[in-house]
Amino acid sequence: MNILFLNGPNLNLLGQRQPEIYGRTTLGDIEAQVREQATKAGVTIDFRQSNHEGELVTWIQQARGKFAVIVLNAAAYTHTSVALRDAISAVEVPTIEIHLSNIHAREEIRHRSLIAAVCWGQIAGFGEKSYYLALQAALQLKPS
Ligand code: DQA
Numbered sequence: 001m002n003i004l005f006l007n008g009p010n011l012n013l014l015g016q017r018q019p020e021i022y023g024r025t026t027l028g029d030i031e032a033q034v035r036e037q038a039t040k041a042g043v044t045i046d047f048r049q050s051n052h053e054g055e056l057v058t059w060i061q062q063a064r065g066k067f068a069v070i071v072l073n074a075a076a077y078t079h080t081s082v083a084l085r086d087a088i089s090a091v092e093v094p095t096i097e098i099h100l101s102n103i104h105a106r107e108e109i110r111h112r113s114l115i116a117a118v119c120w121g122q123i124a125g126f127g128e129k130s131y132y133l134a135l136q137a138a139l140q141l142k143p144s
Helices: 027-041 053-062 075-079 082-091 129-141
Strands: 002-007 044-049 069-073 095-099 121-124
Touching (some): 002 129, 027 044, 027 129, 069 082, 069 129, 095 129, 121 129
Parallel strands (some): 002 044, 002 069
16 A cells, blocks of 8 residues: 655744644654654555645646555645645545644634545644554555
8 A cells, every 4th residue: 555645835844843833843753753654554655745736736636546545734725725625536535634733723714624525534633643643544444
């Protein structure tokens, strides 16, 4: 099984960006952890980050037929991007929406997710562990 982890804008700054909200772990550290856990579970992953909406759309489109599950932290695009929502709907690869922070407990602009309705489910509020829980969800819940 092949799982695609996609990360949206500003997540390349994890570790230094508002650590009181997002923690001190870098995206590279999270990737290393996810990779280690995936290897133990016998699955392969791709782990990518982009600050560009169109690049994320292209990666989602290209996932069809190559990845069993997408784990997506769309970051700020969660709250704005009809293009990401349409890409997820179009490819029909089960997609797990994740967030480090609990978006529902933060400012009102973060309460609405434009992608939630087309995702398989949402994991939010567990810091870096949201990534590891998403891997577990992908492993245990993968539809046949
Ligand atoms: C985030 C939450 C978003 O609201 C925010 O724009 C991010 C990160 C999270 O992981 O908690 O950049 O997706």
